[in-house]
Amino acid sequence: MRKLAVLCALLFVSILIFAQDKNSIPSANLKKMDGSSFNTSGIKNPGKPIIINFWATWCKPCIKELTAFAEKYDDWKKETGVIIYAVSIDDSKSSSRVAPFVNGKGWEYEVLMDVNSDFKRAMNVVNVPHMFLVDGKGKIVYQHTTYNDGDENKVYEMLKDLAAGKQIKK
Numbered sequence: 001m002r003k004l005a006v007l008c009a010l011l012f013v014s015i016l017i018f019a020q021d022k023n024s025i026p027s028a029n030l031k032k033m034d035g036s037s038f039n040t041s042g043i044k045n046p047g048k049p050i051i052i053n054f055w056a057t058w059c060k061p062c063i064k065e066l067t068a069f070a071e072k073y074d075d076w077k078k079e080t081g082v083i084i085y086a087v088s089i090d091d092s093k094s095s096s097r098v099a100p101f102v103n104g105k106g107w108e109y110e111v112l113m114d115v116n117s118d119f120k121r122a123m124n125v126v127n128v129p130h131m132f133l134v135d136g137k138g139k140i141v142y143q144h145t146t147y148n149d150g151d152e153n154k155v156y157e158m159l160k161d162l163a164a165g166k167q168i169k170k
Contacts, residue, residue, distance in 0.1 A: 023139045025052070028119035030087065030112040033099040038112055040119055043134075048081030049162040050134040051155070054114075054125045056089050057101050062129040065147035070107045072152055080163035084109035089120050089128060131155070135162050142168055 027041045043050060051069070055062035066086055069076075076082050086109055088098045095115045102111050114120050123132065126145075133142040133155070142158060144151070158168040 023141075025134065025138060025140070026119070026122035028114070028122050030114050030119055031095075033102065033111050033113070040112075043085060044138065045081065045083045045134075045136065047136040048083070049136060049159050051082060051084045051159075052087060052123075052132040052134065053084065054087045054089055054120060054123070054128050054130040056128050057094060057097050058090075059128050061147040063105075064149075065129045065131070065151065066107060067105065068147075068149075068152040069155075070105065070109070072156065073108055076156060076159055080159040082159050082163075086111045087119060088113045089117060089125075091115055091117075133158055133162070133168070 025040055025043050027039060030038045030040060032038050043052065053062075053066060053069070055066055057063075069084060073082075073084060086102075086107065088095065088111060090098055090113065092115045095113050098111065098113055112119075123130075128145075129147050130145045131143060132140050135141045141162070161168045
């Protein structure tokens with residue numbers, strides 16, 4: 001009977017740990033545009049929001065979304081302290097196009113490359129664009145796929161709520 005109680009307690013704790021982990025950022029090794037390594041455990045912005053956006057150079061809606069974010073990014077940073085990470089899922093054959101593409105667009109946020117799709121799989125991303133909004137405690141509080149003109153306005157409202165310590169309105 002004691003063994004059963006211990007087993008149930010362990011199972012309960014495991015379920016709690018798993019439930020918490022699905023709302024936080026998993027660890028994966030990516031590359032920065034300069035070729036250096038970056039582990040996603042370094043994605044932090046204490047007390048302030050984070051956007052993680054999965055994209056690809058061949059994805060037109062991704063480019064529209066990231067361009068819309070780029071146009072607002074300076075204002076968003078000043079008002080909410082947000083940091084944006086754009087995670088390219090271009091594979092090893094097309095990843096050499098990412099840096100020239102980003103430089104041509106003038107995007108000012110951190111661009112990471114997930115050439116082996118490790119982070120993509122860990123985050124359960126199926127299609128791009130796929131955006132995650134992370135609160136100041138490192139918990140994923142919202143996500144969406146696809147992009148429609150004006151979505152950046154909804155994201156901005158959520159960023160303001162998070163920066164003010166409020167729960168976001170989905």
